[in-house]
Amino acid sequence: xxxxxxxxxxxxxxxxxxxxxxxxxxxxxxxxxxxxxxxxxxxxxxxxxxxxxxxxxxxxxxxxxxxxxxxxxxxxxxxxxxxxxxxxxxxxxxxxxxxxxxxxxxxxxxxxxxxxxxxxxxxxxxxxxxxxxxxxxxxxxxxxxxxxxxxxxxxxxxxxxxxxxxxxxxxxxxxxxxxxxxxxxxxxxxxxxxxxxxxxxxxxxxxxxxxxxxxxxxxxxxxxxxxxxxxxxxxxxxxxxxxxxxxxxxxxxxxxxxxxxxxxxxxxxxxxxxxxxxxxxxxxxxxxxxxxxxxxxxxxxxxxxxxxxxxxxxxxxxxxxxxxxxxxxxxxxxxxxxxxxxxxxxxxxxxxxxxxxxxxxxxxxxxxxxxxxxxxxxxxxxxxxxxxxxxxxxxxxxxxxxxxxxxxxxxxxx
Numbered sequence: 001x002x003x004x005x006x007x008x009x010x011x012x013x014x015x016x017x018x019x020x021x022x023x024x025x026x027x028x029x030x031x032x033x034x035x036x037x038x039x040x041x042x043x044x045x046x047x048x049x050x051x052x053x054x055x056x057x058x059x060x061x062x063x064x065x066x067x068x069x070x071x072x073x074x075x076x077x078x079x080x081x082x083x084x085x086x087x088x089x090x091x092x093x094x095x096x097x098x099x100x101x102x103x104x105x106x107x108x109x110x111x112x113x114x115x116x117x118x119x120x121x122x123x124x125x126x127x128x129x130x131x132x133x134x135x136x137x138x139x140x141x142x143x144x145x146x147x148x149x150x151x152x153x154x155x156x157x158x159x160x161x162x163x164x165x166x167x168x169x170x171x172x173x174x175x176x177x178x179x180x181x182x183x184x185x186x187x188x189x190x191x192x193x194x195x196x197x198x199x200x201x202x203x204x205x206x207x208x209x210x211x212x213x214x215x216x217x218x219x220x221x222x223x224x225x226x227x228x229x230x231x232x233x234x235x236x237x238x239x240x241x242x243x244x245x246x247x248x249x250x251x252x253x254x255x256x257x258x259x260x261x262x263x264x265x266x267x268x269x270x271x272x273x274x275x276x277x278x279x280x281x282x283x284x285x286x287x288x289x290x291x292x293x294x295x296x297x298x299x300x301x302x303x304x305x306x307x308x309x310x311x312x313x314x315x316x317x318x319x320x321x322x323x324x325x326x327x328x329x330x331x332x333x334x335x336x337x338x339x340x341x342x343x344x345x346x347x348x349x350x351x352x353x354x355x356x357x358x359x360x361x362x363x364x365x366x367x368x369x370x371x372x373x374x375x376x377x378x379x380x381x382x383x384x385x386x387x388x389x390x391x392x393x394x395x396x397x398x399x400x401x402x403x404x405x406x407x408x409x410x411x412x413x414x
Contacts, residue, residue: 039107045087046104049111052091066344066378066387066399075346081179090114097121099130103137112145120152123171172196181348186290190229205232326354326366333368342375343397344389349375355382357391372397 016037021030052069055061061072073084090111094101100117103109117136124132132155139151178192194202209228210221219227236242326334334354342349351373358364372391374382382389389399 042107042110043105045111046101046107049087049091049094049101049104052087053094056088056092062381064401066381066401067347068377071347071349071377075348081181086111086115089118093118097133099133099137103140109137109140110145113140113148116140116145116148116152120155169195173198326371330354330366330368330371334371334373337368337395338373341373342378343372343391344374344378345397345399347375347378349377352376353379355379355389357389 021033024030024033052073055072056069061067061069061076065072065076067075070084070088073079073087074081079087090100090104093114094104097118100109100114104111104114117133117140120136121129121133135155136148136152140148143151172195176193176195176198178194179190181189183189206225206228209231210224212219212224331354335351337343338351340351341347342351352375353373355372355374356364356366357370357372360366364370369391372389374389381387385401387399387401389397391397
């Protein structure tokens with residue numbers, strides 16, 4: 001029955017998409033149709049929230065694909081992290097907040113409205129939650145989420161339980177966050193929120209590093225601010241006082257083929273002697289992102305070089321059965337293979353734990369061929385469930401689960 005309904009829904013959407021809005025006869029009709037579609041979209045989000053709620057409770061994605069529900073939304077459904085968090089916040093809260101659930105099911109509010117309301121209700125005294133929830137749902141039908149957030153502050157003030165300065169400081173501190181994510185263009189996006197004290201420290205440090213470099217400095221203020229942040233990071237790395245990560249001091253990993261570097265240097269020499277060549281298209285890998293040889297040379301000017309020799313078959317190191325502990329050289333090799341990310345297919349988590357594919361206690365070697373870096377979640381999953389992870393000769397990773405199993409990893413919740 002469910003599959004048939006989805007088929008009907010897709011057919012209706014296809015039919016709606018084939019209607020030329022101008023055929024509706026007037027601008028007012030187009031507006032009305034768009035309003036109806038937006039309301040229907042809200043109602044569909046309510047249905048999706050119910051689905052996600054069940055998936056979360058039953059740990060469906062963890063059992064079937066080795067991912068928590070939020071991770072499944074990001075890694076399998078290609079949703080942004082903020083959207084995935086919003087959907088899971090609403091899905092988990094719906095059973096305890098029927099007023100919000102009903103308004104969303106009727107299409108009167110959207111997911112952002114629901115998230116704003118839920119955020120306020122977390123700090124609302126229990127005896128006032130029902131009254132506040134209804135008031136905010138009623139208001140949400142007429143204002144956008146940002147205006148609703150302002151209304152939330154007014155509600156707290158009018159009800160006489162607005163927070164004092166110390167409570168406000170703690171709330172702001174608890175609300176801090178920072179995300180650093182790679183884009184499909186090879187750039188990195190940084191966004192976040194800081195409490196006043198943290199922001200003051202960052203602003204002061206950035207301001208000290210943002211001065212122009214003379215008349216020839218044509219950078220915008222945004223570019224100078226970005227460069228200042230990078231300079232602060234480089235100073236911290238150069239100082240050598242940061243805590244160790246994976247057994248070594250934090251560093252930038254730059255990997256390039258020796259032949260590429262030699263060819264680039266040869267071209268540089270030929271150019272100086274009057275011969276001209278098209279720029280060689282070879283590249284290097286900088287923490288998992290491809291950059292030009294020119295950028296590699298620039299970074300190498302001021303760096304200690306850690307060479308990684310790449311053999312024809314892709315193997316880097318193999319120390320056999322001599323030790324269970326991962327030597328630093330093999331850890332570097334494994335990080336190189338996975339680009340600093342968890343080796344589980346499609347996982348975006350950072351590499352945290354080196355894992356023996358064939359357990360050392362069962363005869364497995366401490367080698368690159370028998371190792372993979374995993375994030376904390378997937379490392380626990382592989383040790384506490386019936387999932388199996390395999391590295392193939394070309395270093396690709398596949399995972400599979402015993403199809404006869406009916407249980408997920410014990411003691412773990414998404």
